[in-house]
Amino acid sequence: MVKQHITDTKQSNLWHNEQERLLFAELVNVFYSREIPALAQQYSAEQLQRKLLSLPYYVERAARHITQGEVPLQLDSQNGCWLASQKRTLPPFDEHKNQDFFSSSNLIGLVVPVLIADVQYSQVVIDSIDQVRDNAVHCNQYGWFSYSGYSHDDDFRLFKPTKQLMVAACCGHRWQYGKVVAPRVLSLREMLLASMINWTNVKVPKQRHH
Known part of the structure; x- marks a missing residue:
């Protein structure tokens, strides 16, 4: 019984981490699909190139902070809001x-x-x-x-x-x-x-x- 309980706990933790991983990936996709067209409208080709180089850092940072639950609001992950x-x-x-x-x-x-x-x-x-x-x-x-x-x-x-x-x-x-x-x-x-x-x-x- 103890062994089964430990196995269940490990499976629960794995499921939790998988959920976080999927949420992170979903948010990253949403932010890229939203930010790239917005940047393309605002900047020239040369400026856009510089912005795109730094974009992965900010996208992943935002997705990580949201995934880690640092904002106590309900999240719509499909729309990133x-x-x-x-x-x-x-x-x-x-x-x-x-x-x-x-x-x-x-x-x-x-x-x-x-x-x-x-x-x-x-x-x-x-x-x-x-x-x-x-x-x-x-x-x-x-x-x-x-x-x-x-x-x-x-x-x-x-x-x-x-x-x-x-x-x-x-x-x-x-x-x-x-x-x-x-x-x-x-x-x-x-x-x-x-x-x-x-x-x-x-x-x-x-x-x-x-």
């Missing part, structure tokens, strides 16, 4: 809460929600803070913001991180004229950023393990 119920509206923009938070927190490396609104859609995206100076923070993609959350160069709005906003950003939630619409698909960069969120406390940067 996160799923969660969408709120009817976004939280209000509160410059006073933003000012208090960004003026007093450990910010370098923190993943933050940024509101992007145009004539069609309102949506929350994620970015990471890489500089802090002169009462302002710099996000890697969306540039400089005042502590109160106003962009220096555009109409973007930086929010104090909350679990609700981070879930909305990671799941690609969008609103059109105040109504819920189909979510957008995240870029590979955003999928990687989602794994860098400290989900136990989204207001504190995640500790990186080397």
Whole structure:
């Protein structure tokens, strides 16, 4: 009986590892099929060649982080996206809460929600803070913001991180004229950023393990 129990345990572990391997392969395929056409539209032939050389590293890194369960959201592995119920509206923009938070927190490396609104859609995206100076923070993609959350160069709005906003950003939630619409698909960069969120406390940067 003991021998049988040990055999069953080994088989269970093998099955678990096989499931992880299949999930990893599925995500890698999804990310390649999505990223290559997107890159081809954005870059010239010479730029594209450089991007493609680094693509395997980022694809495999994102797939590995997702497979290892570093994001506590439901995964749609066939489409390479996160799923969660969408709120009817976004939280209000509160410059006073933003000012208090960004003026007093450990910010370098923190993943933050940024509101992007145009004539069609309102949506929350994620970015990471890489500089802090002169009462302002710099996000890697969306540039400089005042502590109160106003962009220096555009109409973007930086929010104090909350679990609700981070879930909305990671799941690609969008609103059109105040109504819920189909979510957008995240870029590979955003999928990687989602794994860098400290989900136990989204207001504190995640500790990186080397």
